[in-house]
Amino acid sequence: MAPLLHQAFRRKPVEVMAAETGVDGHGGGQLARTIGLFPLTMIGVGATIGTGIFFILSEAVPVAGPAVIWSFVIAGAVAGLTALCYAELAGAVPVSGSSYSYAYATLGEVVAMGVAACLLLEYGVSGAAVAVGWSQYLNQLLGNLFGFQIPDVLSQSPEGGGLINLPAVVLIALCALLLIRGASESATVNAVMVVIKIAVLVMFVVIGITGWNTDNLADFAPFGIAGVTGAAGIIFFAYVGLDAVSTAGEEVKNPRRTMPIAIILALLIVTSVYVAVAVVAVAAQPQAEFEGQEAGLAAILEDVVGASWPGTVLAAGAIVSIFSVTLVVIYGQTRILFAIGRDGMLPGFFKQVNARTRTPVNNTIVVAVAIALLAGFLPINFLAEMTSIGTLVAFLVVSIGVIILRRTAPDLPRGFRVPGYPVTPILSVLGCLWVISNLRPITVAVFGIWVAIVLVWYFTYGIRHSRLAAGTPREDMS
Numbered sequence: 001m002a003p004l005l006h007q008a009f010r011r012k013p014v015e016v017m018a019a020e021t022g023v024d025g026h027g028g029g030q031l032a033r034t035i036g037l038f039p040l041t042m043i044g045v046g047a048t049i050g051t052g053i054f055f056i057l058s059e060a061v062p063v064a065g066p067a068v069i070w071s072f073v074i075a076g077a078v079a080g081l082t083a084l085c086y087a088e089l090a091g092a093v094p095v096s097g098s099s100y101s102y103a104y105a106t107l108g109e110v111v112a113m114g115v116a117a118c119l120l121l122e123y124g125v126s127g128a129a130v131a132v133g134w135s136q137y138l139n140q141l142l143g144n145l146f147g148f149q150i151p152d153v154l155s156q157s158p159e160g161g162g163l164i165n166l167p168a169v170v171l172i173a174l175c176a177l178l179l180i181r182g183a184s185e186s187a188t189v190n191a192v193m194v195v196i197k198i199a200v201l202v203m204f205v206v207i208g209i210t211g212w213n214t215d216n217l218a219d220f221a222p223f224g225i226a227g228v229t230g231a232a233g234i235i236f237f238a239y240v241g242l243d244a245v246s247t248a249g250e251e252v253k254n255p256r257r258t259m260p261i262a263i264i265l266a267l268l269i270v271t272s273v274y275v276a277v278a279v280v281a282v283a284a285q286p287q288a289e290f291e292g293q294e295a296g297l298a299a300i301l302e303d304v305v306g307a308s309w310p311g312t313v314l315a316a317g318a319i320v321s322i323f324s325v326t327l328v329v330i331y332g333q334t335r336i337l338f339a340i341g342r343d344g345m346l347p348g349f350f351k352q353v354n355a356r357t358r359t360p361v362n363n364t365i366v367v368a369v370a371i372a373l374l375a376g377f378l379p380i381n382f383l384a385e386m387t388s389i390g391t392l393v394a395f396l397v398v399s400i401g402v403i404i405l406r407r408t409a410p411d412l413p414r415g416f417r418v419p420g421y422p423v424t425p426i427l428s429v430l431g432c433l434w435v436i437s438n439l440r441p442i443t444v445a446v447f448g449i450w451v452a453i454v455l456v457w458y459f460t461y462g463i464r465h466s467r468l469a470a471g472t473p474r475e476d477m478s
Contacts, residue, residue, distance in 0.1 A: 007109070032183065041265045042187070043262075044263060048242070049274070049321070064230065065223060068231050072235060076267075076275070077431070079395070082432070083266075086398055090255070094250075094252065097338075099119065099243060102115075105405065107401065110455070110458060116340055124333055126391075127172065165375055166376070172330065189324075196320050196321055203313065204300075208277075216286050232435055233436075242263055257415045260416030281296070299311065333371070334367050337363045338350060338360045345466055346462075392436050403425050
């Protein structure tokens with residue numbers, strides 16, 4: 001038993017990670033370093049704004065009422081504490097793989113694989129959820145412009161009365177094609193789309209505030225604290241963008257400095273936009289109308305103005321901008337699989353990089369197919385909550401990782417240090433546990449089954465094929 005435990009909890013030294021990836025002049029990694037501060041910040045914003053605000057209000061307002069504003073603040077506060085922890089680890093361990101790599105350096109191999117299970121759920125499911133939301137806005141735009149909508153049989157999951165959500169599948173295929181072309185091209189396209197997205201949401205706030213009706217806020221918290229925290233759990237998946245920044249560690253210029261700054265900037269931008277849009281939305285529309293509403297922000301603007309043009313503009317902007325969310329989460333998923341493959345715990349197929357584009361083409365195709373299947377055949381509410389628990393557990397591990405790395409590698413170069421240490425990471429851990437405790441039991445149960453499946457894979461394949469197990473470099477085992 002002792003050797004098995006030793007193998008399961010062996011840690012990959014940060015110095016080895018740095019040498020593999022070309023940080024601090026150790027030579028070149030497999031991936032190209034082409035991403036600067038602005039496009040990296042836009043990756044964080046792009047992965048976040050769009051998932052949380054363009055369509056999640058129809059899921060969260062029926063749970064919390066207008067007090068959903070506080071749900072956004074609570075989710076943002078927990079994410080903010082974790083963002084500071086991410087910023088420190090991203091500066092100290094600037095490699096691909098996000099919290100999987102951080103866990104591998106601090107908590108051991110088996111924990112890293114557990115985190116990998118969370119990340120695969122987080123990115124895969126959120127990519128599918130956003131693609132389903134994109135399909136709703138596409139139908140809204142087609143209806144406004146041409147009086148035509150894609151039939152339910154081709155735009156709804158089987159549970160929603162259709163056969164397949166075909167627009168969502170097409171969106172994922174387009175993102176995969178762009179990612180295969182190259183990381184720099186993808187980051188540039190994403191930055192343009194994020195700017196469009198923010199402009200559209202500013203337009204929503206400016207027009208929507210003219211429909212402010214205090215009566216809509218009268219029954220502010222109809223389901224009390226339980227409703228507010230329950231909605232926070234649904235919303236939390238919207239903050240996946242913070243993790244997305246840290247998946248790009250091996251393709252960022254000057255990563256020890258650039259990554260912490262990008263994470264903090266992304267958090268500030270995202271939280272400000274979320275709260276502003278949520279306040280205007282719940283003040284402009286009675287809470288009863290949110291439930292089951294598709295393309296909700298467009299519908300609110302149409303009611304406020306009494307014409308379809310603002311909704312048409314918003315739906316068009318949403319179509320462009322939600323594209324960026326799907327793009328970034330698929331990107332993050334592929335880089336996590338790349339890191340696991342390089343560590344030997346997935347077949348070498350996943351770490352292969354195309355010599356011309358310097359992108360992991362094989363695993364991009366696998367990820368796109370898997371996410372397309374989820375988006376095509378599952379309903380959005382189930383997808384959103386499954387993403388939340390994956391994100392929360394990953395955030396939990398990152399917060400613990402900061403404490404451990406401070407003790408095990410106190411002299412490691414860090415581009416950023418968490419203020420208020422150790423209180424900040426401890427509060428982050430407690431906040432994540434609190435939000436998890438408010439998720440539905442079925443969500444926790446399905447999540448537990450998924451993690452168990454991944455751990456079975458680890459103990460039957462990964463533990464024997466790990467590069468550390470092969471003695472490369474065995475002398476570096478902790």
